[in-house]
Amino acid sequence: MNTSKDISQLIAHANEDDLRDIVSGWANKHSDFKDYVRNCLYPSVENVDFARKLSQAVNRETKEFFSRHEVREATDWSNVYNDLIKPWSENADSLSTEKLYDLCDVIVKEVGMQVTDEDFYGDDWYGDDFSGSIQDIMDVLGNIVGLLMIREDVSHDILNSLEKLIKAAKKKDVIDDYIGSPYDFILELIALRRDNDEVTCEIYDALIDENLGDEAGTWVCRKIDFIRSMGLADEARQYMEDEIQYPEVCLKYYNELLDADNWREAILLLDRAQAIKDNDSYFYSPKTPNWLELKQQLLVEHGTLEERIDNLKRLFHNSHNDKKKYYRQLKELVDADKWNEFYHNLLSNVTGYNVIDEIAPFLIEEGEFDWLFRLVSEATAKDSTDYRTPLKYAGSLRQTHFEEMQAILIRTVRAYAADRFPPKKKVNSSKYSYFRTDLESLSEFGYAETQKEIVEFLLQEYRFRPSLAKELRSIKLNTNNG
Secondary structure, eight states: OOHHHHHHHHHHHSOHHHHHHHHHHHHHHOHHHHHHHHHHHSOOGGGOOHHHHHHHHHHHHEEEEEETTEEEEEEOHHHHIIIIIHHHHHTGGGSOHHHHHHHHHHHIIIIITTOOGGGGOOOGGGTOOOHHHHHHHHHHHHHHHHHHHTOTTOOHHHHHHHHHHHHHHHHTOOGGGTTOOSHHHHHHHHHHHHHHTSOOHHHHHHHHHHOGGGOHHHHHHHHHHHHHHTTOHHHHHHHHHHTTTSHHHHHHHHHHHHHTTOHHHHHHHHHHHHHHHHHOGGGOOTTOOOHHHHHHHHHHHHSOHHHHHHHHHHHHHHOSSSHHHHHHHHHHHSOHHHHHHHHHHHHHTOOSTTHHHHHHHHHHHTTOHHHHHHHHHHHHHHOTTOOHHHHHHTTTTHHHHHHHHHHHHHHHHHHHHHHHSOTTOOOOHHHHHHHHHHHHHHHHTTOHHHHHHHHHHHHHHTTTOHHHHHHHHTSOOOOSOO
């Protein structure tokens, strides 16, 4: 038995953790081996064997799913998309024309022509509905074909081969019956490129109008560069001006203005972008930058104190997750002798469904307990069963409004119980558990006596609900802090 066969058998029967340790140890000592392993596990996109990788992934992700349709075999296309196709698509611009065609070919053969009706029988409830991921993959396919169509060196052989492939896929396509496939659109793109025998604005316009995967803005940016490549700088600039409703285009324009050190125009552009975002949600997407944050960065370097404060106020009012950050920045900029009046105006102008939770942290910080108590009172006046709002702020208001909060807590808890647990009404027992957990926290907030009064009342009033009574009796009562 030769040495190579021996090592092959050793590897075949080795423990995976041992193999990982051996490879990691050798890689840490030998840089050339480390580079080899890295290139094998994470090769550049140009060197990826798309067909092998995708075929392996599809086989790996095809398994049995249990749902209301009982047991069925399907492919977890979400993993296929997120692990392979999405990363590949993000690097598609860097691929050679031949490799780009290879990626199109593989997606059609390994996904488009493998999807069956069963892939659409899933249900969100059971987590086996992968139709959205199939849609994502098909959108990627359409956009990658678009990239192929704008390559100057795409040959008639490639166009003919792609057309033949798409027509074959259409004959056995089931995707179009459920979510729509891009095959007809791809054939239109091929016809546009073949008829003109060159790259034209029509190809870009078609991709912009189709907006596969919400990539219209990206295609507008590519069209801008294409127009410039023809020496039409003024036309490209005007087109970019006309299309700033797309976040990608606006960001491209903004970066170009900064590169030219034209910060004044950049600030005006950001104001226009924010106005579009405020007035037209159609073009808003998760990819939209925080225009006000970008403006603040410029104002820190170039703006006046008043401009920085005004923009921070807008950031504060527009933000949900970063309010504390902007509040701190405002507190640093506003004169101390003007701060009291300033924060009163700032917090008074917060609007929306959940004002109390938006501004309560700042009211507590500033010691505005009368204001906070007023908001708590207003919330419970609107909803007499809302005990969770006073419970949330009971600890903060204990020193200043103990008796009033005690009365509100008793009143709202009783109202909640009367509404949710009346005689003969079916109640999910988990509701009792949540209710008990809330009542348990009363003693932590300094309302142990209130807790005792509420629990004793509920045990008497709802003695016909043994499950509720069991939960209530599990609460350890003490009156040392009430």
